[in-house]
Amino acid sequence: MTTIYVPRDSAARSVGADDVAVAIAREAAVRGADVTLIRNGSRGLLWLEPLVEVVTESGRVGYGPVTESDVAGLFDAGFLAGSDHPLSVGIVEEIAWLKDQQRVTFSRVGIVDPLSLNDYEAHGGLVGLRRALEIGGDAVVEEVLASGLRGRGGAGFPAGIKWRTVRGAQSDQKYVCCNADEGDSGTFADRMLMEGDPFTLIEGMVIAGITTGATQGFIYSRSEYPDANDTMREALEIAYLNGLLGNGVLGSEHAFDLSLRVGAGAYICGEETAMLESLEGLRGMVRPKPPIPALEGLFGMPTLVNNVMTLASVPGILVDGSAAYQALGSERSRGTQVFQLAGNIAQGGIVEIPFGITLSELVNTYGGGTRSGRPVRAVQVGGPLGAYFPADKLDVSLDYEAMLAAGGMVGHGGVVVFDESVDMSLQARFAMEFCAKESCGKCTPCRIGAVRGVETIDKIREGVDRPGNLVLLNDLCDLMTDGSLCAMGGLTPMPVQSALRHFPEDFQR
């Protein structure tokens, strides 16, 4: 019997993975081949999707990108035995692109059957939770603190401090909320983890629950992620059936309920306080802080809000110990970051690597330059509100502090590449337009400012009083940065001002 993996990840499905899976099953049946087809997550080598893997004695041999019409040929070539074929990429684990990464959070994504709890445990799952139950909440908080883990949603707040605050808060009811409203353009790590290894997120949330004293958790996902939501729902059901959720987590005295909530398409609901409003059934409007959600969050109760990547990192930290995680990274940015390469890039996908890699390595070494083959002109890091870096400034180290110093941010780890055909004044305009479209409308700098930003950039592009309007645009950017209620309006100037700074010529055409 041969085991074949065909990803169920929506990126793979978008390029025909389902058809390939059906074709393989049909072909196997026709040929009387004894195969077991497993729909795994994606390994994150997106240019190779659909990446079909065949289990052989020497390891999992990959073929990709496979189309439906390639299937018969693969059978003919004897791919069930791992034979050579033009689409063969060899032993997948040996692909340098993957081998050179240090996958901690993504350690099981693409490898396991996402909905097999046995497979999950066979690959080290639940070890972290069992250890958490054994060492107790204080010790878990210490571990998370010592690991140096910082919030992966973008703000980079030390996770352990947040955990300690919620654990210390006195309340009859506390909550853990996972922010899975991954709305940044060019980001997909949360989605891929939820589709490829949902139990890791569940385990991370259970650990968070029993540690902070929360007995109810919510995963706030988005309607644009139907596959991830289906997978999460199934995984939650399996987790309940197997005593991972509900009363007496893994036979302990702890209770933890977890359910999935799906947002209706507003980017702002990825902002933690707007997410809480939305979870309460209200309009997704940003709340002022203080009070911080850790003390007064969902329904006014102490609430731990962490991103998918943050929570999914915790089981691994508990398995290997905080020291091992802390050993990775640079400066005050410890552990790994799951970078997502996108845009005009030859080899897009997931690169999980310790902090400290340079942007150039990421774009040129991993990414292999642009997909168009034209020179890289600009790279935007950290989503639509992140800074643009010009081609000659890609040597910046990707860690929280260095990025800040360079006028940018790591954000959620999205990296979007543009070639020389890009008009950066249009990109600046896009930033304002995006803010205008996605602003919750609460604070003035964001609500009105973004609209005026688009109009002012249009005037600049049209050559109307350029000097005056450039001053005005900069004033507006300062106002939005310093005056906005949340990071949405506050960060919108980052791409605009980086474009102005690095590509002034695009505003003078």
Next chain:
Amino acid sequence: MTIMRDADYGTPASTSTELVTLTIDGNTVEVPAGTSIMRAAAEVGMSVPKLCATDSLAAFGSCRLCLVEVDGRRGTPASCTTPCEPGMVVHTQSPKIEKLRKGVMELYISDHPLDCLTCPANGDCELQDMAGVVGLRDVRYGYDGANHLDAPTDDSNPYFSFDESKCIACSRCVRACGEVQGTFALTIEGRGFASKVSPGGLDFMNSECVSCGACVQACPTSTLQEKTVIQLGTPTRKVETTCAYCGVGCSFTAEMRGDQVVRMTPSKKGGANEGHSCVKGRFAWGYASHDDRITSPMIREKITDEWRVVSWDEAIEYAANGLKAIQAKYGVNSIGGITSSRCTNEEVYVVQKMIRAAFGNNNVDTCARVCHSPTGYGLSTTFGTSAGTQDFKSIGKTDVIMVIGANPTEAHPVFGSRMKRRLRQGAHLIVVDPRRIDLVKSAHVEADYHLQLQPGTNVAIINALAHVIAVEGLYDQAFIDERCDTESFAEWLEFIKRPENGPEAMSIPTGVPADDIRAAARLFATETNGAIYYGLGVTEHSQGSTMVMGMANLAMLTGNIGREGVGINPLRGQNNVQGACDMGSFPHEFSGYRHVTDDTVRGQFEAMWGTKLQSQPGLRIPNMFDAALVGEFRGIYVQGEDIAQSDPNTRHVKAALGSMDLVIVQDLFLNETAAFAHVFLPGTSFLEKNGTFTNAERRINRVRPVMTSRTGKSEWEVTCALATAVGYPMHYDHSSQIMDEIAAMTPTFAGVSFAKLDAVGSLQWPCNAANPEGTPIMHKAAFVRGKGRFMETGVVPTDERSTRKFPLLLTTGRVLSQYNVGAQTRRTANIEWHGEDMLEIHEADAELRGITDGSWVELASRVGATTMRARISDRVPPGVVYTTFHFPLSGANVVTTDYSDWATNCPEYKVTAVEIRPTLTAGGLASAEDLGLKPHSTDYRANAIATLVRMANQIASNNESKGLAPAIIAVERHIGLFWSNGMKADLIEHAASGVGDLAPAVLGALGTLVVDSAMDDIEA
């Protein structure tokens, strides 16, 4: 020049007792922990620019004008959302901050019409003010960008318009609708630049908006603007006064232009309302200048004659001569009067003084007779004071609220909002009501238990609740031992523990499941602070007084008296019910609830007034009617009350009025009663009065004249003139002198004067040497009567029950937009919400009778019938129907009966057996004959005596469990204290006739009753 706005500290005051010290712009400031930087700065005069912040709403942080810098902190935090912390060093001004603020204003103005000079809010606009404060001189974006200048105006609400083009999306209106009013009718629709305020996607009139005005009050621009301001312009002066609608007693600022009211805005300093209002007080004041208003005195010989406008002198002389002639012919007790709960304490006081001193009898009663007289009786019997125990604020500390027979969100809306605020904070709620009122379930509010009892079974439910607490030992023994009369408690405990008072037994008459009664009782007993709020659904029953005592028992049993968060709280129907009662309007007592039989007290009044006073109680309103119908009562002075519409059994009332020789009506309008009047003395609206109202929390508020009297006289002057013309000279130079006399003669008012009220705003009585600043919460250390007294409250079912002929039970109430008989509200645009009384009927009952929603129905009881339209509703259970009594056309009181409370004669409005049938005839009153019903008995004396028999027997029945001797004493005591000589004599005569319908205890008591008729001979 615009009028000065009240200081706005931007965010609500912190209630913390912990203080923090910080530095703001070099000033050291000490504030309670949790105070925002904005508020702290405002308190030291360093007010920070703001637009989205106002101190009635929680900080929101959206406008970003209030940014400040804090040493050691990154960025520029908003001062509204940042709490003060110890040692903070705050800078409210810096070049950076100034630039940011100017930038924010530049954005605002880039999307705002530049029509300041023609804008209704010109000079009264916070946006305009802030543009000035930040020094905005230029809008570099220009005005050609995207904007909302073409947004439509919603004029659907009759009182305010919503001009979306001027909206700055600060959400103050949306937040006020939720946080202050608790209706949640408004929302922000769309997002980003498309964000707009919306009444749920509809226009205001078709939305859930209740037109309370909170949004208009909160709006910093002219987006939500009073139409009167749009029409008339900006006010130029203001006068603080008190609303004349319900018993909440909201303080308002009358904003004036000359002698013309431009708008009424709720006053933040008002102790009762703290800046909130409802559709009536805020907007429905236009009746004061309605064309129907009569401003000249009028007289006529016969009620079929045309009215003749005469001078004040002629009218007074005519009235005085008439009164004197009646007394000369029929005796001193043949005339009397009714004081009004709508009038000021001073006006009421002089009317009762005129009756006692000038008419020479105690035939004075007040409209509280038909609403809260059982409250006075029940609470004074158990606690020693005829008033509620708490201030409104107290509810902020309540853990479980029990609402019985009250509908605060409709009838006491401003207090209803306060209650809902507490419920949203997590307090528990038990609703006891036959009808599913809004509080049972509405936005963010849901009752833990709705005990949906059958009308007329209040005492059954209160006994069952107490039974559970008694049997399960959930009562507060320590409180009872320390504060209550333990002997009465022991007797009561034995009584209440009997199985006949248990939830199983009581679930039969009430229809409420025993488990619900048990659970509600446990909830009420086990929460720390339990408070009872009630309305006329408690008092307007044949056992109204019993029920009030039952609630008092429950409060004492659970230790819920004497501190914040607890208590027994009557929600008073009219603005000055409390005051009218306090002022000595009842036939048996002088001001401050001192009995007329008390020689010491009476001696004081005789000395002060220089005349001899009667020592026996006079006639109550229903007794006056009964006496009129047999020709013994011939003349009446009716101050501001429309008894022909508001009192039960309209046919009976009209017959009584029609049989009198002289009916003097003092009112704003020719009301239903005026149809029977011979003298019409035009009254003044609250906008012309100078005096005081006392609200449901015993708060004495000033009523100040904002305009000159439209009649040329104050009402008290007219009363004094009449008293003088009758032969008893009465004179005051100013209404403050009347209050001075009240204070001199009334121990609970000893410390009250206009000067003191003007200085402190308001005072809650008792206000005297012991409590110079008044008494927000009563019975703190001890009950006024000493020890709280438990009273046995046996269930005596009303005689009014559903029969085959009248199978449904009618209960009545009030809607938000209308007020009582509607004399005022019907003369305002409030009719747009409620233009007619409708009959609420359950679908099952409607279907059975072929009645559809909106169709005309005949509503008939054994005493009368009327027609109105039906509204199919699941608010009422099958078997119960409901209507309001705001419109004379439908005249709901045509069907209510003259059954009444055994102790006080308060009518049993809330239970009438009726039948409903479809009709094709629209509107108007149908007569009983038209409907083929048995005509109302014209044997008036028999009717009057039947009432006396029923009342006397019930007193006996209440006490019969104690044995015959104590029951005789109780009956004798009650009749002696509260019945007039005529009533006593009638009952004695009836007993002598040997009909045999009197209880043994009544017969026993009559043997010992002394009818003191000596006083009848005093000359008026």
